Amino acid sequence: MLRTTDPDFDVRFRRIVDDRRESDTDVASDVSAIIARVKARGDEALAEYTQRFDDHQLTDDADWRISPEDCRAAFDGLDTALRDALSLAADRIRAFHLKQRPADSDEIDDAGVRLGARWRAVDAAGLYVPGGRAAYPSSLLMNAIPARVAGVERLVVVTPTPKGKVNPLVLAAAHLAGVDEIWRIGGAQAIAALAHGTGRIRKVDVITGPGNAWVAEAKRQLFGVVGIDMVAGPSEILVIADGMNDPDWIAADLLSQAEHDPDAQAILITDSEAFADQVEDRVDVQCAMLSTGKVARRSWDDHGVMIVVEKLEEAIGLANALAAEHVELAVDDPEPFLDGIRHAGSVFAGRLAPEAVGDYVAGPNHVLPTGRRARFASGLSVLDFMKRTSFIALDDASFARIGPAAAALAHAEGLPAHAHSIEVRLK
Amino acid sequence: MLRTTDPDFDVRFRRIVDDRRESDTDVASDVSAIIARVKARGDEALAEYTQRFDDHQLTDDADWRISPEDCRAAFDGLDTALRDALSLAADRIRAFHLKQRPADSDEIDDAGVRLGARWRAVDAAGLYVPGGRAAYPSSLLMNAIPARVAGVERLVVVTPTPKGKVNPLVLAAAHLAGVDEIWRIGGAQAIAALAHGTGRIRKVDVITGPGNAWVAEAKRQLFGVVGIDMVAGPSEILVIADGMNDPDWIAADLLSQAEHDPDAQAILITDSEAFADQVEDRVDVQCAMLSTGKVARRSWDDHGVMIVVEKLEEAIGLANALAAEHVELAVDDPEPFLDGIRHAGSVFAGRLAPEAVGDYVAGPNHVLPTGRRARFASGLSVLDFMKRTSFIALDDASFARIGPAAAALAHAEGLPAHAHSIEVRLK
The missing domain is CATH 3.40.50.1980 (Nitrogenase molybdenum iron protein domain)
Structure with missing residues (x-):
């Protein structure tokens, strides 16, 4: 558990951000x-x-x-x-x-x-x-x-x-x-x-x-x-939750990620340390009951993180640094968080949007960027199976209007055949 | 020069399609x-x-x-x-x-x-x-x-x-x-x-x-x-031209690609063998005049191709197999070609659209997929510097409506914590 008020918070948080959890098997x-x-x-x-x-x-x-x-x-x-x-x-x-x-x-x-x-x-x-x-x-x-x-x-x-x-x-x-x-x-x-x-x-x-x-x-x-498509690493979830949540629900959400893989990561950010403690208790109880409990336990013990902030809005900056695959917003009004979080694979807004709904039936794709790649990558989409061909067409007037500039630039770049292909048409 | 009527056309054309012209420098x-x-x-x-x-x-x-x-x-x-x-x-x-x-x-x-x-x-x-x-x-x-x-x-x-x-x-x-x-x-x-x-x-x-x-x-x-962005190889142009073009113009277009790099490739498809011969002559004349003539000459000699078809419409299928970076349509009515060509980085439609206009001033991006990659890749765009975050939100009614299906699928996949995160909210 980290508190943003801890003197070494920045260093420890940076370590979490930089930990890619990916084994560099040399194959x-x-x-x-x-x-x-x-x-x-x-x-x-x-x-x-x-x-x-x-x-x-x-x-x-x-x-x-x-x-x-x-x-x-x-x-x-x-x-x-x-x-x-x-x-x-x-x-x-x-x-x-x-x-x-x-x-x-x-x-x-x-x-x-x-x-x-x-x-x-x-x-x-x-x-x-x-x-x-x-x-x-x-x-x-x-x-x-x-x-x-x-x-x-x-x-x-x-x-x-x-x-x-x-x-x-x-x-x-x-x-x-x-x-x-x-x-x-x-x-x-x-x-x-x-x-x-x-x-x-x-x-x-x-x-x-x-x-x-x-x-x-x-x-x-x-x-x-x-x-x-993007090469994917172990899965991760970031749950941003105020103290008004049922700790059983939030523990279940964290474990739904943890049960995937010992290298998966579940992170909770909350403004209530008492709530964080309750979640921790419920994680223990649920792990003991799950058929996948052993994997979930290892993921939680090795990679699970709880961060206590003073104001829940601080979670926005932390979430952008973490650029998590899945981000849950377990609050009454998720809108300011949804607006502020720029880097995330997919966001699950409100108390009734556990990640598992999105994994199966909501509709958006569950193939999402992992390992902080949401900084630059998107989930799988129709665009991954399509490509774009641009095209241009000119008439005499438009060619006369922009052709000479192209020829001038071609000469300046030392590409005379480029220039010639325009000049021969301008005559 | 290849003719689609040659008995070995398919084999020779396939060889051109498969030739990537990329040196596998092991660095x-x-x-x-x-x-x-x-x-x-x-x-x-x-x-x-x-x-x-x-x-x-x-x-x-x-x-x-x-x-x-x-x-x-x-x-x-x-x-x-x-x-x-x-x-x-x-x-x-x-x-x-x-x-x-x-x-x-x-x-x-x-x-x-x-x-x-x-x-x-x-x-x-x-x-x-x-x-x-x-x-x-x-x-x-x-x-x-x-x-x-x-x-x-x-x-x-x-x-x-x-x-x-x-x-x-x-x-x-x-x-x-x-x-x-x-x-x-x-x-x-x-x-x-x-x-x-x-x-x-x-x-x-x-x-x-x-x-x-x-x-x-x-x-x-x-x-x-x-x-x-996509790793790029040597540049290429495919010019589809009927016999009504000025051979000087088309030669200039082919050479505007060839002057880039000895590994660049310029291909002409035409329905007139006489026209192809004229273009070849003009290539020789222009090469001798260009300051970049040596590079252009090598590219044309090593990788230049002229394909004579019986009907110019045959060029559409060949163009899709070649999936060239640049495709010029030097004909009066480029529309049927524009509609039929599915795989190309960028298309230059009509007699007044030499590639060089697109290289500099037309507006579409000149960073385009090379080496047949237009089969699956697009030119550089605003999207390469953006990413998409999907989101969902549910209320009691919608959660009750689709939640059970997600839980059923989670159980079937052997992921009980996923199922629990839904069931605990359905109670």
Whole structure:
């Protein structure tokens, strides 16, 4: 627990801001070897790696791919409540992202120059879906639906199926989102296959989705060959709460982040030290009851922070320094905080907006910048699957008006062919 | 010269598409050593590297920084025509980018959930400006103005000044764009200083701007610590021209790209082989006259391509495969081409839109995706200096309506603390 009145507060707070909680596993050379091998030997390399890492043999088509029929069957096989919940989530995510579609522009300005820009979807997108513990159907929806809304024609999922085991919830989500292909491969080899293409798998233009250190490193190395989303680190939440909250609610919110990962971080800022103590007590009680209590406990013990401020408005400056992935505003009037917080992935305003609502069904994307990256990065959106082409057109009058300035600048920069391409038209 | 009717056209065209023209200089380990040293030893390391690489000694403040007064003096010292040309460029770039500023959203949907997103500028941006031959004032404007329009409060330029020499045109552009700080450092060490900060130089949130292989690799390695723009390769132009053009004009356009760099690429697609021959002749004539003719000649000989199609509409599909940085449409009616070309950095429509107009004064950004990256990337824009924070707020009714679905999904994903944070509020 830190108090802003502590003499060493600045130093300790700075240490929290600077702590990235990211293990620098050096997998770069392993990953570049895997990429080179997949590029050179294609499907053969994929089969070898999948045998070795996932204990799954890729021989027949059914070993390689999960069919749309299997996805539909998985969806139909869900119990009704879960199927409805997944459908509600998909509908709301779609509705929110539909409003993100950017407008084209096309205007003629005062000089008579026609200027504009057109947004178009990428042709094909690849989504990585982790296997095992972190195989979340909600992540599949959050990655696939923005791509579909953008107008991506070909939507490809890669996911490892260790010992051949598939996750029915993930398949159900793939059905809902309308994924076109699902390949049973994972790791850096799957990213390499999506980026470079193989005999079976055609290459894509953009790759998104979470993964382990190998997957993240492969995306980083292939950035430029394909587009990628932001490399993500451990998750984090900042809860700004006055003393009028039920400590049980706030403890639950902190733990909902902590249960993800021992490296996750939950931070509480409050103006009541008594309230902070109550929250701490409730964290202990809840941890003992949770099936994920061990992970949550470690995250809270290693990375949990409580900061007591004199006035809750001080939290705004601290929140901007922390640039957290998730920020909850558990106060009656969240508006001044919402206005003041410039750096955050997503804000959950008011006492009835626990982060978990946003993780699943609210509509905004849950793929958000971590590790203070909200200073410069945004959550995943339709724009990650689109790109903009600008255009200009001139007539005689407008060309005569702005052409000479361009020629003058070209000469000044020592680029005579640039100048000539204008001057030859001015004659 | 390729003809779509050639039997081996597909193979040869595919080879052109796949040729990235990018030298894989392996500077990764040099660069990571430089970054580590700057991170550890700050200004001292910067001074050592600057002495070694730029033959410039960093001792007094005046060695480290170029003052705003020097920039103003450089601007005032330009001849009138050049000053006016630079001002026209700045005004038009500003006007175009002002229209890119994204709108915030804030709505209450059918379920009673308040949903929205707010765009905010990053706090500080760093712009790399190369020294020597490629020190282009137009590039400074194209990077700095979008940052300023975005609302970035602190705009920092780093630029090497070999043997202490500065480029007055670059200083004049910095004055026009309103740059806050200019540091006389370059290379990977300058990128490291911007990303991590040193005693003298406070760190920034986003770094953009062109540079050599060391600069590009440093940006790549520091991607995630800061935001970066797309790593750029050699420039390229695709000119789609019917046989009715003046071959002199089209030759000039091709050479305006070729003169940049021996690795630059100029491609002509036309439906008239006779016209292609005439263009080839004019390329020879113009090359002989240009002060940059040697570079342009090498680029044209090594990478220049002419493709003859039967019908000019075939150029649309080829253009989408090439996904070129610049596409010129030298035809009477460019509209069908503009509609059909999905993948291009920027399109120059009609016979009076040579690329050079767009490079300097038209208004759209000239920092564009190269090496087929227009498949997934856009030109530099105001959005590169902003980020979006989404937010939600719920009342009792809307929480009761969508909360249970979130809890059901949380349970299904094995995240009980997520579920509890909702259930505890539903009681």
